Amino acid sequence: MLNKEELLQYLEKEKQAIYQRGDTFFQCAELGFCEVETAKKITELLDEWGIPYEKEIALTGIIATLGSGKGYHIAFVADIDALPRKDGKGNIHSCGHSIQTTMGLSLLKALHESGILEQTDCGVSFFFTPAEEYIDFAYRDGLIAKGKLEFRSGKQNMIALGYFDEVNCVLSAHANGDEGTKFDVDSTLAGFMAKKAVFMGRAAHSGAAPHLGRNTLHGATLAMNALSFLKDQFAVEKGLRLNPVLTAGGGSVNTIPDVTVLETYVRANDNETLFEACKRFDGCIEHCAKALDLGYEISNTVGYLPLAQSKGLNKVVRGNMLLYCSSEEIVESPISGASGDVGDLGFLIPTIQFGFSGVKGRFHDDSFAIADYENCYITSGKVMLGTIYDLITNPDSRVQQNKKEYIGKKLEYFGWLHHNYQ
Missing domain, CATH: 3.30.70.360 (Alpha-Beta Plaits)
Structure with a gap:
Protein backbone atom coordinates (compact mmCIF):
# COMPACT_ATOMS: atom_id res chain seq x y z
CA MET A 1 0.00 0.00 0.00
CA LEU A 2 1.10 3.56 -0.70
CA ASN A 3 2.31 5.63 2.21
CA LYS A 4 0.69 9.00 2.90
CA GLU A 5 3.29 11.10 1.14
CA GLU A 6 3.02 8.98 -1.99
CA LEU A 7 -0.74 9.45 -2.04
CA LEU A 8 -0.43 13.21 -1.54
CA GLN A 9 1.88 13.43 -4.53
CA TYR A 10 -1.13 12.71 -6.74
CA LEU A 11 -2.36 16.24 -5.91
CA GLU A 12 1.05 17.82 -6.38
CA LYS A 13 1.56 16.41 -9.88
CA GLU A 14 -2.00 17.51 -10.84
CA LYS A 15 -1.52 21.07 -9.58
CA GLN A 16 -1.97 23.00 -12.81
CA ALA A 17 -4.93 20.88 -13.91
CA ILE A 18 -6.54 21.45 -10.51
CA TYR A 19 -6.08 25.21 -10.82
CA GLN A 20 -7.70 25.14 -14.25
CA ARG A 21 -10.64 23.11 -12.94
CA GLY A 22 -10.98 25.58 -10.08
CA ASP A 23 -11.26 28.49 -12.53
CA THR A 24 -13.74 26.54 -14.65
CA PHE A 25 -16.07 25.85 -11.74
CA PHE A 26 -15.69 29.37 -10.32
CA GLN A 27 -16.94 30.73 -13.65
CA CYS A 28 -19.82 28.22 -13.71
CA ALA A 29 -22.06 29.78 -11.06
CA GLU A 30 -25.65 28.53 -10.79
CA LEU A 31 -28.35 28.87 -8.14
CA GLY A 32 -29.60 25.98 -6.02
CA PHE A 33 -31.42 23.16 -7.83
CA CYS A 34 -30.44 24.86 -11.13
CA GLU A 35 -26.83 23.56 -11.19
CA VAL A 36 -27.35 21.80 -14.51
CA GLU A 37 -24.15 22.93 -16.23
CA THR A 38 -22.11 22.36 -13.05
CA ALA A 39 -23.45 18.82 -12.78
CA LYS A 40 -22.68 18.24 -16.45
CA LYS A 41 -19.07 19.35 -16.00
CA ILE A 42 -18.68 17.05 -12.97
CA THR A 43 -20.10 14.00 -14.73
CA GLU A 44 -18.03 14.65 -17.87
CA LEU A 45 -14.89 14.47 -15.73
CA LEU A 46 -16.08 11.32 -13.97
CA ASP A 47 -16.82 9.72 -17.34
CA GLU A 48 -13.36 10.70 -18.58
CA TRP A 49 -11.74 9.15 -15.49
CA GLY A 50 -13.89 6.00 -15.62
CA ILE A 51 -15.49 6.56 -12.22
CA PRO A 52 -19.10 5.36 -11.79
CA TYR A 53 -21.64 7.71 -10.26
CA GLU A 54 -25.31 8.36 -9.65
CA LYS A 55 -26.72 11.66 -10.85
CA GLU A 56 -29.91 13.75 -10.68
CA ILE A 57 -30.24 13.14 -6.93
CA ALA A 58 -32.45 15.88 -5.49
CA LEU A 59 -32.55 17.15 -9.08
CA THR A 60 -28.88 18.08 -9.62
CA GLY A 61 -26.88 16.21 -6.97
CA ILE A 62 -24.23 13.60 -7.80
CA ILE A 63 -22.66 10.81 -5.74
CA ALA A 64 -19.56 8.83 -6.73
CA THR A 65 -18.29 6.01 -4.50
CA LEU A 66 -14.90 4.30 -4.40
CA GLY A 67 -14.23 1.18 -2.33
CA SER A 68 -16.60 -1.24 -0.62
CA GLY A 69 -17.34 0.73 2.54
CA LYS A 70 -17.96 -2.49 4.44
CA GLY A 71 -15.50 -1.68 7.20
CA TYR A 72 -15.78 2.11 7.31
CA HIS A 73 -17.65 4.45 5.00
CA ILE A 74 -16.53 8.08 4.69
CA ALA A 75 -18.58 10.81 3.00
CA PHE A 76 -16.88 13.85 1.52
CA VAL A 77 -19.46 16.59 0.98
CA ALA A 78 -19.08 19.50 -1.45
CA ASP A 79 -21.69 22.16 -2.18
CA ILE A 80 -22.13 23.11 -5.83
CA ASP A 81 -24.50 26.11 -5.79
CA ALA A 82 -23.77 29.82 -6.06
CA LEU A 83 -25.43 33.15 -5.24
CA PRO A 84 -26.90 35.98 -7.32
CA ARG A 85 -24.52 38.83 -8.04
CA LYS A 86 -25.31 42.06 -6.21
CA ASP A 87 -25.10 43.99 -9.47
CA GLY A 88 -27.83 41.82 -10.99
CA LYS A 89 -25.54 40.47 -13.72
CA GLY A 90 -25.85 36.73 -13.27
CA ASN A 91 -24.45 34.64 -10.43
CA ILE A 92 -21.15 34.29 -8.57
CA HIS A 93 -19.49 31.69 -6.33
CA SER A 94 -19.20 34.26 -3.55
CA CYS A 95 -19.25 31.63 -0.81
CA GLY A 96 -16.48 29.50 -2.30
CA HIS A 97 -18.49 26.41 -3.17
CA SER A 98 -16.59 26.03 -6.42
CA ILE A 99 -13.46 25.41 -4.31
CA GLN A 100 -15.23 22.56 -2.49
CA THR A 101 -16.33 21.06 -5.81
CA THR A 102 -12.79 21.27 -7.19
CA MET A 103 -11.35 19.74 -4.01
CA GLY A 104 -13.82 16.86 -4.15
CA LEU A 105 -12.90 16.05 -7.74
CA SER A 106 -9.16 16.26 -6.97
CA LEU A 107 -9.46 13.83 -4.06
CA LEU A 108 -11.68 11.52 -6.05
CA LYS A 109 -9.20 11.33 -8.92
CA ALA A 110 -6.25 10.76 -6.56
CA LEU A 111 -7.96 7.94 -4.69
CA HIS A 112 -9.18 6.36 -7.92
CA GLU A 113 -5.81 6.44 -9.69
CA SER A 114 -3.90 5.22 -6.61
CA GLY A 115 -6.25 2.25 -6.13
CA ILE A 116 -5.64 2.52 -2.40
CA LEU A 117 -9.24 1.89 -1.36
CA GLU A 118 -9.27 -1.46 -3.14
CA GLN A 119 -6.63 -2.58 -0.63
CA THR A 120 -8.90 -1.87 2.34
CA ASP A 121 -12.46 -2.61 3.45
CA CYS A 122 -13.23 1.14 3.45
CA GLY A 123 -15.12 3.33 1.03
CA VAL A 124 -15.36 7.02 0.29
CA SER A 125 -18.48 8.54 -1.24
CA PHE A 126 -18.24 11.97 -2.78
CA PHE A 127 -21.47 13.95 -2.44
CA PHE A 128 -21.81 16.93 -4.75
CA THR A 129 -24.82 18.53 -3.13
CA PRO A 130 -27.11 21.22 -4.51
CA ALA A 131 -28.82 24.18 -2.88
CA GLU A 132 -26.93 24.87 0.33
CA GLU A 133 -27.64 28.60 0.18
CA TYR A 134 -31.01 29.30 1.79
CA ILE A 135 -32.47 31.55 -0.92
CA ASP A 136 -34.89 31.61 -3.86
CA PHE A 137 -37.82 30.33 -1.81
CA ALA A 138 -40.53 30.85 -4.46
CA TYR A 139 -38.67 28.64 -6.94
CA ARG A 140 -37.86 25.93 -4.41
CA ASP A 141 -41.34 25.90 -2.93
CA GLY A 142 -42.69 25.51 -6.46
CA LEU A 143 -40.56 22.39 -6.90
CA ILE A 144 -41.85 21.07 -3.58
CA ALA A 145 -45.45 21.75 -4.63
CA LYS A 146 -44.83 19.74 -7.81
CA GLY A 147 -43.49 16.81 -5.78
CA LYS A 148 -39.96 17.10 -7.19
CA LEU A 149 -38.45 17.87 -3.78
CA GLU A 150 -39.45 17.56 -0.15
CA PHE A 151 -37.31 20.30 1.40
CA ARG A 152 -35.55 23.51 0.38
CA SER A 153 -32.01 22.22 0.95
CA GLY A 154 -30.00 19.72 -1.06
CA LYS A 155 -28.62 17.83 1.94
CA GLN A 156 -32.02 17.70 3.62
CA ASN A 157 -33.44 16.00 0.53
CA MET A 158 -30.48 13.60 0.28
CA ILE A 159 -30.92 12.67 3.95
CA ALA A 160 -34.62 12.06 3.35
CA LEU A 161 -33.82 9.85 0.36
CA GLY A 162 -31.56 7.69 2.54
CA TYR A 163 -28.24 8.41 0.84
CA PHE A 164 -26.44 8.99 4.13
CA ASP A 165 -27.83 5.91 5.90
CA GLU A 166 -24.68 3.81 5.47
CA VAL A 167 -22.18 6.60 6.12
CA ASN A 168 -19.97 6.47 9.24
CA CYS A 169 -18.60 10.01 9.11
CA VAL A 170 -18.81 13.20 7.06
CA LEU A 171 -15.85 15.34 5.97
CA SER A 172 -16.10 18.81 4.47
CA ALA A 173 -14.12 22.04 4.19
CA HIS A 174 -15.11 25.65 3.60
CA ALA A 175 -13.23 28.82 2.77
CA ASN A 176 -12.88 31.32 5.60
CA GLY A 177 -11.88 34.96 5.66
CA ASP A 178 -9.15 34.81 8.30
CA GLU A 179 -6.08 36.67 7.08
CA GLY A 180 -2.74 35.69 8.56
CA THR A 181 -3.84 32.12 9.28
CA LYS A 182 -3.95 28.92 7.26
CA PHE A 183 -6.86 27.00 8.73
CA ASP A 184 -9.54 26.85 11.35
CA VAL A 185 -10.68 23.71 13.14
CA ASP A 186 -13.72 22.74 15.23
CA SER A 187 -15.74 25.83 14.35
CA THR A 188 -19.43 26.17 15.10
CA LEU A 189 -22.19 27.23 12.75
CA ALA A 190 -25.44 28.70 14.00
CA TYR A 304 -30.73 24.48 9.44
CA LEU A 305 -29.49 22.97 12.68
CA PRO A 306 -26.33 24.25 14.42
CA LEU A 307 -23.10 22.50 13.52
CA ALA A 308 -21.41 20.68 16.39
CA GLN A 309 -18.26 19.05 15.05
CA SER A 310 -16.75 15.69 15.96
CA LYS A 311 -13.82 16.20 18.37
CA GLY A 312 -12.29 12.86 17.36
CA LEU A 313 -12.33 13.61 13.65
CA ASN A 314 -10.99 17.11 14.19
CA LYS A 315 -8.04 15.66 16.09
CA VAL A 316 -7.11 13.76 12.93
CA VAL A 317 -7.65 16.86 10.78
CA ARG A 318 -5.54 19.05 13.05
CA GLY A 319 -2.68 16.54 12.90
CA ASN A 320 -2.70 16.83 9.12
CA MET A 321 -2.82 20.63 9.23
CA LEU A 322 0.34 20.67 11.33
CA LEU A 323 2.21 19.05 8.45
CA TYR A 324 1.86 22.35 6.57
CA CYS A 325 1.71 25.09 9.20
CA SER A 326 2.45 25.94 12.80
CA SER A 327 -0.18 25.69 15.54
CA GLU A 328 -0.26 29.52 15.64
CA GLU A 329 -1.61 29.50 12.06
CA ILE A 330 -4.62 27.38 13.08
CA VAL A 331 -7.64 29.13 14.59
CA GLU A 332 -9.14 26.88 17.26
CA SER A 333 -12.92 26.56 17.78
CA PRO A 334 -14.11 29.84 16.22
CA ILE A 335 -17.77 30.75 16.68
CA SER A 336 -19.65 31.81 13.57
CA GLY A 337 -23.09 33.33 13.14
CA ALA A 338 -23.31 31.81 9.66
CA SER A 339 -25.39 28.70 8.99
CA GLY A 340 -25.24 25.71 6.67
CA ASP A 341 -27.09 22.47 6.07
CA VAL A 342 -23.92 20.61 7.08
CA GLY A 343 -25.27 21.24 10.60
CA ASP A 344 -28.13 18.84 9.84
CA LEU A 345 -25.57 16.16 8.93
CA GLY A 346 -23.64 16.92 12.12
CA PHE A 347 -26.75 16.21 14.18
CA LEU A 348 -27.05 12.75 12.62
CA ILE A 349 -23.48 11.61 11.87
CA PRO A 350 -20.00 12.49 13.20
CA THR A 351 -19.08 15.45 10.98
CA ILE A 352 -16.30 17.98 10.48
CA GLN A 353 -15.95 21.04 8.29
CA PHE A 354 -12.56 22.71 8.59
CA GLY A 355 -11.87 26.19 7.30
CA PHE A 356 -9.06 27.30 5.00
CA SER A 357 -7.80 30.75 4.03
CA GLY A 358 -6.85 31.94 0.58
CA VAL A 359 -9.78 34.06 -0.58
CA LYS A 360 -10.19 37.83 -0.76
CA GLY A 361 -13.09 40.23 -0.82
CA ARG A 362 -16.29 39.75 1.16
CA PHE A 363 -18.33 36.57 1.35
CA HIS A 364 -21.72 36.82 -0.40
CA ASP A 365 -20.46 39.86 -2.31
CA ASP A 366 -19.33 40.50 -5.87
CA SER A 367 -15.83 41.29 -4.56
CA PHE A 368 -15.22 37.65 -3.55
CA ALA A 369 -12.29 35.99 -5.35
CA ILE A 370 -9.63 33.31 -4.92
CA ALA A 371 -6.31 34.85 -3.90
CA ASP A 372 -4.08 31.93 -2.82
CA TYR A 373 -4.55 29.01 -5.21
CA GLU A 374 -1.94 26.93 -3.40
CA ASN A 375 -3.70 27.00 -0.04
CA CYS A 376 -7.23 26.76 -1.41
CA TYR A 377 -6.68 23.89 -3.80
CA ILE A 378 -3.48 22.04 -2.94
CA THR A 379 -2.58 22.44 0.74
CA SER A 380 -6.20 22.18 1.90
CA GLY A 381 -6.67 19.22 -0.42
CA LYS A 382 -3.65 17.52 1.15
CA VAL A 383 -5.08 18.08 4.64
CA MET A 384 -8.32 16.42 3.56
CA LEU A 385 -6.63 13.60 1.64
CA GLY A 386 -4.28 12.98 4.57
CA THR A 387 -7.27 12.78 6.89
CA ILE A 388 -8.91 10.22 4.62
CA TYR A 389 -5.65 8.25 4.51
CA ASP A 390 -5.45 8.15 8.31
CA LEU A 391 -9.06 7.01 8.63
CA ILE A 392 -8.75 4.17 6.12
CA THR A 393 -5.36 2.92 7.36
CA ASN A 394 -5.71 3.39 11.13
CA PRO A 395 -8.90 1.95 12.69
CA ASP A 396 -8.06 3.64 16.00
CA SER A 397 -8.57 7.06 14.37
CA ARG A 398 -12.13 6.29 13.31
CA VAL A 399 -15.17 7.77 15.01
CA GLN A 400 -18.01 5.27 15.13
CA GLN A 401 -21.74 5.66 15.56
CA ASN A 402 -23.98 2.64 15.99
CA LYS A 403 -26.93 2.09 13.70
CA LYS A 404 -29.51 2.26 16.46
CA GLU A 405 -28.32 5.70 17.53
CA TYR A 406 -28.46 6.95 13.95
CA ILE A 407 -32.00 5.67 13.42
CA GLY A 408 -33.17 7.34 16.62
CA LYS A 409 -31.59 10.66 15.65
CA LYS A 410 -33.05 10.47 12.16
CA LEU A 411 -36.56 9.94 13.55
CA GLU A 412 -36.08 12.93 15.85
CA TYR A 413 -34.69 15.00 13.00
CA PHE A 414 -37.59 14.38 10.66
CA GLY A 415 -40.05 14.94 13.46
CA TRP A 416 -38.52 18.40 13.82
CA LEU A 417 -38.48 19.03 10.07
CA HIS A 418 -42.07 18.00 9.42
CA HIS A 419 -43.41 19.76 12.52
CA ASN A 420 -41.88 23.07 11.48
CA TYR A 421 -42.00 22.94 7.68
CA GLN A 422 -44.47 25.43 6.28
Missing part, protein backbone atom coordinates in the same frame (compact mmCIF):
# COMPACT_ATOMS: atom_id res chain seq x y z
CA GLY A 191 -28.74 26.96 13.44
CA PHE A 192 -31.79 29.01 12.55
CA MET A 193 -35.55 28.98 12.27
CA ALA A 194 -37.55 31.55 10.31
CA LYS A 195 -40.50 32.90 12.33
CA LYS A 196 -43.46 34.91 11.10
CA ALA A 197 -45.98 36.47 13.48
CA VAL A 198 -49.20 38.05 12.20
CA PHE A 199 -51.04 40.35 14.59
CA MET A 200 -54.76 40.70 13.87
CA GLY A 201 -56.83 43.57 15.24
CA ARG A 202 -59.70 45.86 14.29
CA ALA A 203 -59.64 48.91 12.05
CA ALA A 204 -61.18 52.18 13.15
CA HIS A 205 -60.97 55.89 12.38
CA SER A 206 -57.72 57.04 13.96
CA GLY A 207 -59.05 60.52 14.69
CA ALA A 208 -62.75 60.12 15.43
CA ALA A 209 -62.82 56.82 17.29
CA PRO A 210 -59.39 55.17 17.76
CA HIS A 211 -60.67 53.48 20.93
CA LEU A 212 -62.95 51.33 18.79
CA GLY A 213 -59.98 49.80 17.01
CA ARG A 214 -57.34 47.33 18.07
CA ASN A 215 -53.97 48.58 16.83
CA THR A 216 -51.80 45.73 15.59
CA LEU A 217 -48.78 48.00 15.12
CA HIS A 218 -48.86 48.57 18.88
CA GLY A 219 -48.84 44.81 19.45
CA ALA A 220 -45.87 44.31 17.10
CA THR A 221 -43.96 47.21 18.71
CA LEU A 222 -44.56 45.77 22.17
CA ALA A 223 -43.35 42.37 20.94
CA MET A 224 -40.19 43.85 19.41
CA ASN A 225 -39.34 45.40 22.77
CA ALA A 226 -39.99 42.09 24.54
CA LEU A 227 -37.76 40.26 22.05
CA SER A 228 -34.94 42.75 22.55
CA PHE A 229 -35.11 42.07 26.30
CA LEU A 230 -35.26 38.32 25.66
CA LYS A 231 -31.80 38.37 24.04
CA ASP A 232 -30.26 39.43 27.35
CA GLN A 233 -31.46 36.22 28.99
CA PHE A 234 -29.09 34.01 26.96
CA ALA A 235 -25.33 33.83 27.50
CA VAL A 236 -23.21 35.41 24.77
CA GLU A 237 -21.58 32.08 23.86
CA LYS A 238 -25.01 30.66 23.02
CA GLY A 239 -24.94 32.86 19.93
CA LEU A 240 -28.59 33.92 20.03
CA ARG A 241 -29.31 36.37 17.24
CA LEU A 242 -32.80 37.74 16.92
CA ASN A 243 -33.40 40.84 14.81
CA PRO A 244 -37.09 41.19 13.95
CA VAL A 245 -38.42 43.44 11.21
CA LEU A 246 -41.94 44.56 10.31
CA THR A 247 -42.75 43.36 6.81
CA ALA A 248 -46.38 44.59 6.72
CA GLY A 249 -48.34 47.08 8.80
CA GLY A 250 -49.43 50.65 9.00
CA GLY A 251 -51.28 51.83 5.93
CA SER A 252 -53.41 54.95 5.95
CA VAL A 253 -52.58 57.48 8.65
CA ASN A 254 -56.32 57.92 9.11
CA THR A 255 -56.97 54.28 9.99
CA ILE A 256 -55.97 52.11 12.93
CA PRO A 257 -53.96 49.22 11.39
CA ASP A 258 -55.72 45.88 11.73
CA VAL A 259 -52.91 43.61 10.40
CA THR A 260 -49.18 43.82 11.12
CA VAL A 261 -46.58 41.20 10.24
CA LEU A 262 -43.33 40.70 12.18
CA GLU A 263 -40.66 38.37 10.81
CA THR A 264 -37.24 37.23 11.99
CA TYR A 265 -34.67 34.48 11.95
CA VAL A 266 -33.94 32.94 15.33
CA ARG A 267 -30.26 31.87 15.29
CA ALA A 268 -28.30 29.98 17.95
CA ASN A 269 -25.11 27.95 18.33
CA ASP A 270 -26.70 24.81 19.76
CA ASN A 271 -29.98 22.93 19.44
CA GLU A 272 -31.08 23.48 23.04
CA THR A 273 -30.73 27.25 22.75
CA LEU A 274 -32.37 27.33 19.32
CA PHE A 275 -35.44 25.39 20.43
CA GLU A 276 -35.73 27.29 23.72
CA ALA A 277 -35.44 30.66 21.97
CA CYS A 278 -38.12 29.65 19.43
CA LYS A 279 -40.44 28.63 22.28
CA ARG A 280 -39.89 31.90 24.08
CA PHE A 281 -40.34 33.91 20.88
CA ASP A 282 -43.79 32.37 20.63
CA GLY A 283 -44.46 33.34 24.25
CA CYS A 284 -43.51 36.97 23.58
CA ILE A 285 -45.87 37.15 20.61
CA GLU A 286 -48.73 35.44 22.43
CA HIS A 287 -48.64 37.54 25.59
CA CYS A 288 -48.00 40.87 23.86
CA ALA A 289 -50.99 40.20 21.59
CA LYS A 290 -53.22 39.20 24.48
CA ALA A 291 -52.16 42.24 26.52
CA LEU A 292 -53.71 44.48 23.84
CA ASP A 293 -56.68 42.24 22.98
CA LEU A 294 -55.25 41.23 19.60
CA GLY A 295 -55.37 38.00 17.70
CA TYR A 296 -52.17 36.40 16.42
CA GLU A 297 -50.82 33.59 14.27
CA ILE A 298 -47.26 32.23 14.29
CA SER A 299 -45.76 30.24 11.42
CA ASN A 300 -42.37 28.56 11.24
CA THR A 301 -40.15 27.81 8.30
CA VAL A 302 -37.47 25.28 9.12
CA GLY A 303 -33.90 26.36 8.49
